[in-house]
Amino acid sequence: MADQPPRTARRAPGRVRLRRELTTEPGRLLCALLLALVSTAAALAVPLLVQKIITDFSAHRPLGPDVLLMCAATIGSALTQALSGFLLARIGERMTYRLRTRIMDHTLRLPLPVARAQGTGELTARITSDALLLRQAVEVITQLPLATLTVAATLLVMVWIDWVLTLVTVVAFAVLTVLVLLVVRRMKANVNGQQDAVGHISQRFTANLEALTTIKAYRAEPMAARTLAAAAERLRAVSLEGARLNALIPPAVSLGNQFAMIAVILTGGARLAAGSLDVAAFAAFLLYLLQTVPSIGALATGFSRLQASLAARDRCSALLSLAPESDPRDTPRTAPTPRPQAPSVVFRKVSYTHTGSDDPALRGISFTAARTGLTAVVGPSGAGKSTALSLIDRFIRPTSGSITVLGHDTRHWPLDELRARIAYVDQAFTLLEATARENLQLGRERHAGADELAAALDAVGLTDDITRLPQGLDTPLGRESDLSGGQRQRMALARALLSDADIVLLDEPTSQLDGINEHRFRAIMEDLAATRAVIVVAHRLSTVQHAHHVIMMNRGTVLDAGNHPTLLERCTPYRDLVTSQTIPPP
Numbered sequence: 001m002a003d004q005p006p007r008t009a010r011r012a013p014g015r016v017r018l019r020r021e022l023t024t025e026p027g028r029l030l031c032a033l034l035l036a037l038v039s040t041a042a043a044l045a046v047p048l049l050v051q052k053i054i055t056d057f058s059a060h061r062p063l064g065p066d067v068l069l070m071c072a073a074t075i076g077s078a079l080t081q082a083l084s085g086f087l088l089a090r091i092g093e094r095m096t097y098r099l100r101t102r103i104m105d106h107t108l109r110l111p112l113p114v115a116r117a118q119g120t121g122e123l124t125a126r127i128t129s130d131a132l133l134l135r136q137a138v139e140v141i142t143q144l145p146l147a148t149l150t151v152a153a154t155l156l157v158m159v160w161i162d163w164v165l166t167l168v169t170v171v172a173f174a175v176l177t178v179l180v181l182l183v184v185r186r187m188k189a190n191v192n193g194q195q196d197a198v199g200h201i202s203q204r205f206t207a208n209l210e211a212l213t214t215i216k217a218y219r220a221e222p223m224a225a226r227t228l229a230a231a232a233e234r235l236r237a238v239s240l241e242g243a244r245l246n247a248l249i250p251p252a253v254s255l256g257n258q259f260a261m262i263a264v265i266l267t268g269g270a271r272l273a274a275g276s277l278d279v280a281a282f283a284a285f286l287l288y289l290l291q292t293v294p295s296i297g298a299l300a301t302g303f304s305r306l307q308a309s310l311a312a313r314d315r316c317s318a319l320l321s322l323a324p325e326s327d328p329r330d331t332p333r334t335a336p337t338p339r340p341q342a343p344s345v346v347f348r349k350v351s352y353t354h355t356g357s358d359d360p361a362l363r364g365i366s367f368t369a370a371r372t373g374l375t376a377v378v379g380p381s382g383a384g385k386s387t388a389l390s391l392i393d394r395f396i397r398p399t400s401g402s403i404t405v406l407g408h409d410t411r412h413w414p415l416d417e418l419r420a421r422i423a424y425v426d427q428a429f430t431l432l433e434a435t436a437r438e439n440l441q442l443g444r445e446r447h448a449g450a451d452e453l454a455a456a457l458d459a460v461g462l463t464d465d466i467t468r469l470p471q472g473l474d475t476p477l478g479r480e481s482d483l484s485g486g487q488r489q490r491m492a493l494a495r496a497l498l499s500d501a502d503i504v505l506l507d508e509p510t511s512q513l514d515g516i517n518e519h520r521f522r523a524i525m526e527d528l529a530a531t532r533a534v535i536v537v538a539h540r541l542s543t544v545q546h547a548h549h550v551i552m553m554n555r556g557t558v559l560d561a562g563n564h565p566t567l568l569e570r571c572t573p574y575r576d577l578v579t580s581q582t583i584p585p586p
């Protein structure tokens with residue numbers, strides 16, 4: 001299986017194909033349809049049996065068997081309807097599960113800038129409200145043909161009873177159809193608007209929750225509440241328009257039905273008086289007419305619900321059509337072997353402009369980081385240091401130029417393989433909502449033994465902190481139990497220590513460490529740098545003094561590179577940066 005594409009090399013799943021989704025369980029679907037058909041047929045038999053009972057009653061014939069048959073048909077219809085409904089619900093739930101997992105899986109594989117541009121709330125709306133709207137397509141898509149079949153079958157029986165009354169009924173229903181179609185046409189645009197507004201409010205709400213500390217600290221609750229209320233107002237207005245359209249459907253259906261009823265009663269009355277229609281047939285006809293009412297209603301609401309499902313399908317399709325970050329069309333299938341003598345990372349004339357920005361964050365930068373040892377990237381805020389680090393892990397791709405990792409262009413590495421070679425500690429020292437043990441072992445192919453975990457925790461000085469957690473290493477982190485900023489930072493370092501990566505990227509790793517831990521951190525870096533390449537972005541120059549190689553950046557360019565003493569001597573901006581720090585030059 002060596003020529004199989006790697007796990008992350010996959011194309012965008014593409015459009016949601018409702019028909020294919022609905023027919024993934026053909027046996028169960030057929031069973032549900034057959035049961036629904038039996039239920040409909042049993043319900044259709046009831047008026048005919050009533051007609052027969054009335055005729056037998058008038059002729060003083062025994063009623064027993066027909067009454068029993070009528071009871072059996074009524075109960076059988078109800079039971080088969082319930083069973084069919086359950087089977088359809090099961091199909092619907094499975095379809096929703098598949099869609100949700102596909103959407104979540106695809107979202108996790110989107111390029112970072114694309115996922116960020118979509119927004120957390122918007123993306124969440126796809127697996128919540130949109131998935132629910134899509135789920136109702138299962139009922140609708142079976143409800144529509146069944147309702148059509150019921151109406152058609154009923155009309156046929158009605159023709160058989162009396163074709164004149166049937167003609168009157170069809171004309172009345174035609175009026176109803178025109179009314180309903182007029183409403184349904186406007187439905188889809190409205191549902192799209194509603195779902196956009198749902199996405200917008202989720203997005204706003206999530207963003208505000210993420211910034212809750214800042215909101216509270218600056219007493220910005222009223223301002224945040226106002227922006228949220230504006231989003232809620234937008235949703236209210238568009239939902240109200242939808243409710244207005246929806247509210248038109250039942251009266252349209254009832255108007256059409258009443259129109260049919262009046263027309264049939266008048267025509268039937270006249271034909272009864274003329275003797276061209278008997279009472280039993282007229283009663284049966286009226287029962288059939290009454291029986292079509294729910295089916296006609298189901299047809300009308302079914303069409304409007306279908307519009308909602310189609311709108312949700314389009315929104316999910318749009319997300320699923322976004323290209324994943326690792327596309328088989330531009331991702332190699334086999335991992336290259338690292339070149340033994342090659343540097344860990346080489347940037348050659350690399351430029352990068354963030355999406356939506358006109359100003360390049362990197363302007364043709366070139367630098368080399370050795371295969372082992374500590375490389376520090378320094379420079380004022382906004383120099384492009386984090387952007388450079390993101391390019392190494394291929395979170396983003398250069399606009400021009402090339403980046404080589406372990407002797408091979410990053411484009412020639414399958415993404416999984418590339419990232420397996422790199423440990424990345426971000427500025428937020430992110431921990432997943434998982435246990436401390438799982439957090440420590442993130443990205444490892446094999447589980448770390450107890451000794452390895454203990455050694456890593458000891459190295460970063462976290463042994464006591466983790467022991468104090470309610471369930472030690474097995475404490476779930478993120479909600480009730482959490483760690484301080486500095487502890488998180490050290491967890492992220494322990495994770496890097498435990499990884500098998502050849503390259504360790506650290507973005508501002510000392511910002512939340514106290515003096516003791518900062519000292520400990522330098523020891524860890526030296527330890528790591530003995531066998532691996534450590535590339536560290538740092539504002540604190542206490543770290544940088546011990547680096548083997550320092551890259552000085554400013555405004556998206558590399559101003560100079562060399563060791564600390566050399567740069568101190570020849571690079572004025574570097575000297576200024578050093579003298580602005582509390583750490584004195586050696």
Ligand SMILES: Nc1ncnc2c1ncn2[C@@H]1O[C@H](COP(=O)(O)OP(=O)(O)OP(=O)(O)O)[C@@H](O)[C@H]1O
Binds near residue numbers: 355357385
């Ligand atoms: N997602 C983004 N979209 C648009 N522009 C961005 C984005 N991220 C960064 N930038 C811009 O790119 C430039 C480089 O940013 P970068 O974060 O790489 O700088 P830095 O040197 O790491 O800064 P700091 O030390 O403050 O973290 C900045 O001008 C910044 O405004």
